[in-house]
Structure formats: structure tokens, C-alpha cells
Amino acid sequence: MSTVRALYVYPVKSCGAIALQRAQFDASGLQWDRHWMVADATGRFVSQREYAAMARIVPEFVEEGVRLSMDGMSETLLLPFAPRGGETRVQASVWKDTFEALDEGERAAQWFTQALGVPVRLLRFARDVTRLASKKWTHDEDAPTQFADGYPILVTSESSLAELNARLAAKGAPPVPMSRFRPNIVVDDVNDAFDEDFVDTLAIESASGAQDIVLRFVKPCARCPITTIDQQSGKRDANWPAEPLDTLAAFRADARVDGGLTFGQNAIVVTGAGERVAVGARAEWEYRFE
Template identity: 60%
Template sequence: MPHISALFVYPVKSCGAIPLHQVRLEPHGLPWDRHWMVIDCNGRFVSQREFPAMARIRPQLAERGLVLSAPGAHTSLEIPYDASIARERVAVSVWRDSFVAQDEGDAAARWFSAILGAPVRLVRFADDVTRLASKTWTLDADAPTQFADGFPLLVTNQASLDELNARLDAKGAPAIPMDRFRPNIVLSGLDAFEEDFIDTLTIDGIALRMVKPCARCPITTVDQAHGTRDARWPNEPLDTMFGWRANPRVDGGLTFGQNAIVVEGIGNELRVGARASFEFAF
């Protein structure tokens, strides 16, 4: 039977993941997911597309705040959870969305700039700001999200990765782990790419609606453990997905996984091992 086989949260957009065993669902998805973001001097978000080394920045949700560490950094960086601390508000952008966020100060900016070798700053999502997923895809439902690319949750399927890895193996390319696709929820017990046809996913009183296939970008080519690309296979898995996974719903983008929104069950818990049922889209 379908079930959750893994859960992940990404406190800083495009930095490392934290695996979870269980987590309480919030309106915007998982607590602290993409709650922080790194921006350039123009306020635009930066990611592993420009800085693959961001994959090696490791977050930890400690008692008092977010703790970040990275290879080569002399010290870790701690960011308090307390949102009441006065912070300068700055204009930021995530793709076509522009809004304001709270700057985390010069010490955080120096820490990230030293690691990435470029002038950047760290911001957090402001509690009084509302950013909604595209209603073109949510069918006019209000679906809040924070610094995620566009939607509260990303759901992937282990069987789909197994199929992709079989195709990589057939051409002599190395298999890749699921972390290349940076999901929040990983399902097992489905057929390969069965998630493409699911409308609503129900788990322990939680209902999630799959609203948009996730078109994949070059971040999938970055080894998340080392922050580098394979010199021999620098464009995998996108080369293997080319054509086979092109989806006309997203202008021919190469899709893997489904973006989802929360329909009901806010405050309930998702947990690894929880059984899932689903309804197909017709």
C-alpha cells in the first residue's frame, strides 16, 4: 500500500535538507521550510544554479535557532527563531513574485558571502507577508507558501526514481539519490510515475492536492553531498529525461514529482510509514 517513506525540510532555500520522522503540517507546508533565503545585491534569490556549493551548507534546527555549518567555514552561524527582533526590511524577489523580507544582518551576510565567494545576504520570511501560489494552478484556492519556488509542498515517488535509475544504468551512467529532486514528501508503494495522475492524496486526516507537475532545472545535476557535478555526466539526469519526461502542461519542461497544496488537515502530523490513499484526476 502507498505510504510515506521519507520527509524532508529545507530551512534555507537551496541549502541542505533535514530528514524528519514526523512533522506537524502548517498552512504553507512544513514548519521552517524555505523560511530563509539567500539574495544578491538586487534582492533576487540565489540558488545552486549559480552556486552549487550551497548544497554543502548544512542546517540544524537547534533549541534556540537555526544553526548552519559548511566545509571550510571557521565557525557555524546561528540565527535565532525569535521573529520579534527588529530587522531591516528589504525588497526581494522569487521568480516573478516581489515582496519584502527581513534581513538577518551583517554577520550572516559575511558568513554566506565568504562561503559563496560573492556578496550575498540572508533574509527570513516576514510573518506579516502573504505570498500565494499561482491561482492558475490552484484553481483559485488560496495556497500560502514562503520562499519555495512556487508551491507549499513537493511530492515524489520512489518507484519513479527507480525507473529513472534503470534508464541511467542502461546507458552506463551512475544512479542518483532522491535528494537531487529536493522533495518534502517521498512516497513508496506506487507504480512508476503514477503520481502524475493523482488528484488528491490523503494521509491521516490530511488532504493534499497535486496541482502542477514539477519541471526540473539544473539543480538536479548537482551532487547534494559534495556540491559538484559529475565531470563525466554533468547533465544527468536531465539528458536521460529529455523527451521521455517532457510535459506539454509546463511548456515541454522535464518533469519529476508533483507540486502540492494543503486542502485540509492543518495541525495534523505527517510521519514516515503513514499509509496514503489517493484519488486519480479525471
């Protein structure tokens, strides 16, 4: 038995997180997660990989929608929950996927262009568009997602982070916080570090108690250089610029993802769309036996 220790949504892909005490699931993951995306002139997503300062764009939920702020910006930007109407439909692309999205207009484009110092646009996921996670990994199951890299949910565990930080300490490197891995759900210890590698499903107690929310782990999450960026300052540590990737390389290369350095598991929603989950909820793992 495990416990949900933290819940996070990232309303704008690759920008800051909102930590929640309660969150609602829908078929495409946690509500409002990666619902907006910053894109270049061609509609291709941009991220902290190119512009580390995106980490400094801070979202918060307000009554009308999501308000964005950033140190050094004189104004905030409000993204209403409901589309304003009349948005231009454009082609958006996330890795190999291309689909239609809604352009949020000149005000949003100008705000993000000023924040990042490069010309960009802000796109909203269109509710009448379906983007599915790769069926190679979902075993042919339809799993909708929005602007996430590929899957609706990312789950990490405290025990795995503790093991990684112990290895960092052994080489004299400072520990890294869980924010470096940008999870949606953090669970506490079950048995051993990285036991999530062997999990099939995770059943989480819903706030209503009506039914459990069941997630299926479908693909190990191969990590990229975003893990080397401090999620508060938007900068890489000058003394340890390649951590935690250097340490992960010693024990987390995974042949299933072409040798990628993995931390956490991508998951899809099996049951529980419409249910809410709270920090402190019980969570039960079902291991995969092959």
C-alpha cells in the same frame, strides 16, 4: 495504499536538507521549509543554479533555532526561530513574485558571503506577509507559500526514481539518489512509475489521528540543472554532467509546462494545517478523472 518513506525540510532555500522522522504542516507547507533565503543586493534569490556550493551548507535543528555549518568555515551560524526584532524590511523577489522580507543583518550576510565567495544577504520570511502560489494552477484557491520556487510541497515517489535509475543503468550511467530532486515528501510504490501524474489528492494519516492531511497535486515539477548537482559535494559529475536531465528528456517532456522535464508533483495543503505527519504513515491517492 502507499506509505510515507521520507520527510525533508530545507530551512534555507537551495541549501541542504534536514531529514525528519516527524514534521508539522501549516498552510504554507512543512514548518520551517524555505523560511530563509539567500539574496543578492537587489533582494533577488540566488540558488544552486548559480552557486552549486550552497548544497554544502548543512542545517540542523537545535533548541534555539537552525544551526548552519559548512566544511571550510571556521564558525557556524545560528538562525533563531523567533526574529530578533528590529530587522530591516527589504524587497525580496522569487521569480515573478516581489514582496517584503526581513534582512537578517550583517553577521548572517558576512557568513554567507564568506561561504559562497560573493556578496549576498540572508532574508527571513515575514510572518505578516502573504505570498500565494499561482492561481492559474491552484484553480483560484488561495495557497500560501514562503520562499519556495512556487508551491508549498513537493511530492516524489520511489517507483518513479526506480524507473529513472533503470533507464540510467541501461545507458551505463550511475543511479541518482532522491536528494537530487529535493522533495518534501517521498512515498513508496503505489502502482506504476509516474502514477503521480494522474493523482488529484493525497491523504496522509496524521500522527494524532484526528484528521488526515490532504494535499492536492496542482502542477508537475519541471526540473532544472540543480538535479545535476551532487547534494553532498556540491559538484557536478564530470563524467555525466547533464544527468539525469538527458535521460528525462527522452520520456518526461510535459506539454503542460511548456515541454519542461518533469519529476514529482507540486502540491498545496487542503486540510490538516497544524497536524503532524510521521515517516511510515499511510497515504492514499485519489486519482483525477477528466
